[in-house]
Amino acid sequence: MEAGGSTTHWAPGEQILWRYRENAGERFHIARPVTVVRDDEELLAVWMAPGTECVKPVFTDGTSLHAEPLESRYTKQRTVQLDRWFGTGVLKLARPGRPWSVWLFWEPGWRFKNWYVNLEEPLVRWAGGVDSEDHFLDICVYPDRSWGWRDEDEFAQAQRDGLMDSRLAERVRAAGRSAVEVIDAWGTPFSDGWQHWRPDPSWSVPPLPGDWDRTPVYMTSCDPCCAPAVQP
Numbered sequence: 001m002e003a004g005g006s007t008t009h010w011a012p013g014e015q016i017l018w019r020y021r022e023n024a025g026e027r028f029h030i031a032r033p034v035t036v037v038r039d040d041e042e043l044l045a046v047w048m049a050p051g052t053e054c055v056k057p058v059f060t061d062g063t064s065l066h067a068e069p070l071e072s073r074y075t076k077q078r079t080v081q082l083d084r085w086f087g088t089g090v091l092k093l094a095r096p097g098r099p100w101s102v103w104l105f106w107e108p109g110w111r112f113k114n115w116y117v118n119l120e121e122p123l124v125r126w127a128g129g130v131d132s133e134d135h136f137l138d139i140c141v142y143p144d145r146s147w148g149w150r151d152e153d154e155f156a157q158a159q160r161d162g163l164m165d166s167r168l169a170e171r172v173r174a175a176g177r178s179a180v181e182v183i184d185a186w187g188t189p190f191s192d193g194w195q196h197w198r199p200d201p202s203w204s205v206p207p208l209p210g211d212w213d214r215t216p217v218y219m220t221s222c223d224p225c226c227a228p229a230v231q232p
Contacts, residue, residue, distance in 0.1 A: 009039040015206035017129030018046060018092065020120070022057070022078075023163040028131070028213045029080050031055040033206035034092065035199070043189070044094045044123070044130065047199050052085045053208040070153060074161040082208070091197060093189045094130070097122050099175040101132075102189050104197075112195040115141040116150075117179050119172055126216030128209075135164070135172045139179055141190065147183050149176075 010016060013035060020030040032054045034046035057065060060077045068076060088108060094101040101123070103116040117139035123130040136158045138150040159169050183190060 010036040012036055012038065013200065013203060016046070017209070017212060018048070019129060019131045019212075021131065021133045023074075023133060023136075023158065029055070029057040029078070030134075031208065031212040032085070033208050034129075035203050035206055037091070037197070037199075042095065044096075045194075046092050047203070048085060048090045048092065049199065049203070049205045050085060050087065050089045052089075052205055054083055054085055055080050055208065055212055056083050070157050073154075074158060074163055089199070091194060093194065094123050095188075099135075099171075100179050104194055106195075110198070112143060114143070115190060117141065117176075117183075119175050119179070125219045128214070128216065131216060131218075135168075135175075137172055137176055139176065139183070141183055143195075145183075145186060145190075147180070 015033060015035055018032045018034050019028045021027065022029040032048055033052055034048045037045035037047050039045070057078050058081050059065065059068065060079050062081070065073060065078075088106045091104040092101055093104070099122050100117050100119045103118060105113040105116060107113050119135040119137050119139075121133045121135070123132050135155075136151055137155040139147055140150050141147045155169075155172070158164055159166070164172070182188075
């Protein structure tokens, strides 16, 4: 992905991985094959198709994370398992260096549902895709431009359980406030009409590579996706 000191972007239709590391750990516990929609200095846009085979975290007894009471959700032993993305697909948009990505969801029949601001570490690029770490706190944005915080209880519990310290928590809150400023101003990507986008019907559903958890060689700091988090 890098030659002669300059970054080569992925072409529309290429298939890459979008991964998340476990919180306060080194292992990857979420991996989703996606198709590149756009990739340039301003934006990485990818499509996760319905039925995509993914990796997700579960407890060692196989039960779902959200079936566990919040008080023990982040302390009970976990593993990962293969699954498929249910429901409609998801369009993910990430601007280089931003500590969040914006996901678009639709109801069946392409009725637009909402934008979802996922607060996270700025994406870092490697030859096979992009990696991040989720920061628990999120924001839902609706077609009427109203918005609301999501998962504040999980964000608080993660701090109680030592998955993020007070310094990181404040950085996440600051990122959230910055995202809200963009929402209130109805800036990009909310004003860009992505809710009217549709995937190329010739695209196949990307397969999950057998080495989905391979150790990456990240791009150097000249790659804009490796830039520090944007400060409010």
